[in-house]
Amino acid sequence: MKAHANAPLVPTAWATIGPFFPQTFFREGDNDLTRMAPDAPQTARGTPMWLTGRVLQEGGGPCVNAVLEAWQADSEGRFRHPRDPEWRLADPGFYGWGRAWTDAAGRFAFRTIIPGGYAEAGRPRAPHINLAIIGSGIMGRLATTVFLPGFVAEHAADPVLSTLPEALRPLLIAVEDGAGPDGARRYHLDLLLRGDAAEETPFFED
Amino acid sequence: MTDLPDRFEPLDPAMQPVVPVAGYPNTVRRNPARAPFRRVLTRTELTGPLDLSGKLRPGDDNLAVLAPGRMAQGQLIHVGGRVLDEDGRPVAGAIVELWQANAGGRYFHPIDQRDAPLDPDFVGNGRTRSDGEGRYGFFTIKPGAYPVPDSGRWWRPPHIHISVLGPGSLMRLVTQMYFPGDPLNGIDRILNSVPDVAARARCIAASVLPSEIEGDWLGYRHDLVLRGRHATPPL
Numbered sequence A: 001m002k003a004h005a006n007a008p009l010v011p012t013a014w015a016t017i018g019p020f021f022p023q024t025f026f027r028e029g030d031n032d033l034t035r036m037a038p039d040a041p042q043t044a045r046g047t048p049m050w051l052t053g054r055v056l057q058e059g060g061g062p063c064v065n066a067v068l069e070a071w072q073a074d075s076e077g078r079f080r081h082p083r084d085p086e087w088r089l090a091d092p093g094f095y096g097w098g099r100a101w102t103d104a105a106g107r108f109a110f111r112t113i114i115p116g117g118y119a120e121a122g123r124p125r126a127p128h129i130n131l132a133i134i135g136s137g138i139m140g141r142l143a144t145t146v147f148l149p150g151f152v153a154e155h156a157a158d159p160v161l162s163t164l165p166e167a168l169r170p171l172l173i174a175v176e177d178g179a180g181p182d183g184a185r186r187y188h189l190d191l192l193l194r195g196d197a198a199e200e201t202p203f204f205e206d
Numbered sequence B: 001m002t003d004l005p006d007r008f009e010p011l012d013p014a015m016q017p018v019v020p021v022a023g024y025p026n027t028v029r030r031n032p033a034r035a036p037f038r039r040v041l042t043r044t045e046l047t048g049p050l051d052l053s054g055k056l057r058p059g060d061d062n063l064a065v066l067a068p069g070r071m072a073q074g075q076l077i078h079v080g081g082r083v084l085d086e087d088g089r090p091v092a093g094a095i096v097e098l099w100q101a102n103a104g105g106r107y108f109h110p111i112d113q114r115d116a117p118l119d120p121d122f123v124g125n126g127r128t129r130s131d132g133e134g135r136y137g138f139f140t141i142k143p144g145a146y147p148v149p150d151s152g153r154w155w156r157p158p159h160i161h162i163s164v165l166g167p168g169s170l171m172r173l174v175t176q177m178y179f180p181g182d183p184l185n186g187i188d189r190i191l192n193s194v195p196d197v198a199a200r201a202r203c204i205a206a207s208v209l210p211s212e213i214e215g216d217w218l219g220y221r222h223d224l225v226l227r228g229r230h231a232t233p234p235l
């Protein structure tokens, strides 16, 4: 490793977004991972889906005005990012990132496609969507990963999901919940920020 | 493209806020009781959108002028600096979002119903993108202090909320910037929830001498350091 001219710096301290994160920052389509821009068409590749859920606080009440940021692979498990050896093959019409916010009932929704799995360091990652939650009172960000039902063997092999005690793993697996307004499959997962050990959503160190 | 980080050191807990914060019940209700699990970092964790400007459109870096001839009330200021990684290298193309209260300490937000004046010429949020040298900047007004409801006489010092999205999911930061010399800084419960004194000091902007800046804006300089490459030698 070569030496650098600048002395290392310490990352700036996080703080809460507070109660007044501007609603005007959100635009139609921000929660749609399938478009390169709000006015671009949805990608033609992959199987469309919705991820919906609620963000709940201690006691099970809604966490309103929370902001969720989602990031996931395309339908073939690729990222348009040079750290992915196949990044040049990634779906050029799939954005992979989106931002949603919770309403008065704590509800959020993302429009996306079913992510592909990928192998890294000899270990297969199951299809998954990474979520980060920021909100009033959250002094950093809460990072978690949502998995989809039906990938039993993939879940058992996933190095992130299998980090968790077995009893907690179902807390990160969404359930199928009918169809969204456009007929696409809908998956649902509630995220409990604080609660009994058996119910509190598992979060990960960043 | 070749400049993307390949290492992420864990955040140092002494440099980050500790919860709960007295008088801020949401720091209890919304923070997990269980410690976070350590996970391996694979591609999903390490990558992120390289260019967010298609989604989060920049180009709104003047909060002080709502429209031609409609200027916000308050002390006109310029807040700027650089977005850097842990090696002090500039982070180009980062999205920087900023929001704040008006000069009277009230937000243009339906949740803020405090009995303080709203300024019809101030909304108080903007979004820009760091340039090739990592520089960002906003023209705005100095925000007022405001009391936190039901908190036992806790007033937030004047502060500006800043959100930064760099080219990777881990190059994410939400922070608050404070103004030098304000007596409320020393007793603010959010600023002081960061244990390390030097880390707190880095949340306070530096005054720019009038001789160093052009125009009729009082200058503040504030650098933002994202996680990323780190010069610490390997084992």
Ligand SMILES: [Fe+3]
Binding pocket: A018, A020, B101, B156, B159, B161
């Ligand atoms: Fe504030």
